[in-house]
Amino acid sequence: MSGIHKSLLLHGVVLAVLFLLQFLLPAYHHGNLARVMVLATYAAGYNILFGYTGLLSLGHALFFAAGMYGMGLAVSLGGATPVPALLAGLVAGAAVSAGLGYLALRTAGVAFMIVTLMFAQAGYLTILYFADYTHGDDGFVIQQAQRVLAGLDLSAPDIRYFAAFALFAVTTVLILWLVQSPFGRVLVAIRENEERARMLGYDVFRHKLAAVVLSGTLSAAAGAxxxxxxxxxxxSFAAVQYSIFPLLWVLLGGAGTVLGPFIGTLFMFYLIDLSSGVTSAYMLIAGVALVLLTLFAPQGLAGEIRARVWRWLP
Structure with missing residues (x-):
């Protein structure tokens, strides 16, 4: 069996297990796993930029929040139903990521990190400034009646789980296709040696901008x-910690791997969840775990599996 077929089989099994878990998990873990799958989609969007293109962003909370507020304001101010609201979130994320990418990609390295962080902070302050519409730090609730799609109540646990699973499954298939496509291979070439990719005739700026837009739009979809x-x-979803979280999840799970963002998100979510029940210093435990993984599994969990066992793992 070829590496591609092994990869498809492995990811198919993972998705099948996640689908079946909705019938087996108790209520608490059922809700947690739905949340993890949505956040893992956010991490997967980040992984396109960091793991596959080699661009370290510290401003991805701007994209997550753009999708969330694009959707939320369409519902609260425009009275939109879920489908148009989700489309509004996607458009907002694509527009913001295109604008940020066009400007930020004129820098490189540390400067790129700083510029993305500055834009994200500007977005956070904008949300606070227009508190009459965004409700500032308090935020706002989307009522249950506004969360009904084709007669399905998205607030119901089973429907919510299936919707989160559908988003994660589509994302997984999209990235599996991306890493095998010529576009994805060019992104990896840029990550490995940008000057050589440019010398071979590839438009590096255009590919990097497309990666920023794709990454930002996928992150916005997760936010919406x-x-x-x-x-x-x-x-709070636009604050700096939500730019750091996807970086941690991807590093823990394995940058440049398809399943790495999910593994890292699941690991960190439950590490914090379980340790917070033991001590108020739960972030210290998370920090120690991160240091240990960095020392003994520098490629992340999925990255180490790929390096040591399954070299065909994408």
Missing amino acids: VYGLLFGYVGA
Whole structure:
């Protein structure tokens, strides 16, 4: 069996297990896994830029929040139903990522990191400034009646889980296609040696801009779906920690791997969840775990599996 067929089989099995878990998990873990799948989609969007293109962004919370607020404001101010609201979130994310990418990609390295962080902070402050519409730090709730799609109540646990699973499954298939496509291979070439990719005739700026837009739009989709499924839109999702979280999830799971963002998100979510029940210093435990993984599994969990066992793992 070829590496591609092994990869398709592995990811198919993972998706099948996640689908079946909705019938087996108790209520608490059922809700947690739905949340993890949406956040893993956010991390997967980040991984396109960081893991496959080699661009370290510290401003991805701007894209997540753009999708969330694009959707939320369409519902609260425009009275939109879920489908148009989700489209509004996607458009907002694509527009913001295109604008940021066009400007930020004129820098490189540390300067790119700083510029993306500055834009994200500007977005966060904008949300606070227009508190009459965004409700500032308090945020706003999307009512249950506004979260009904084709007669399906998205606030119902089973429907919410299936919607989160559908988003994650589509994302997984999209990225599996991306890493095998000529476009994805050019992104990896840019990550490995940008000057050589340019010398070979590839338009590096255009490919990097496309990667920023794709990454930002996917992150915005996660933000829009998160707000719709869990019924809350708040400025905390635009704060700096939500730019750091996807970086940690991707590093823990394995940058440049398809399943790495999900593994890292699941690991960190439950590490914090379980340790917070033991001590108020749960972030210290998370920090120690991160240091240990960095020392003993520098390629992340999925990255180490690929390096040591399954070299065909994408």
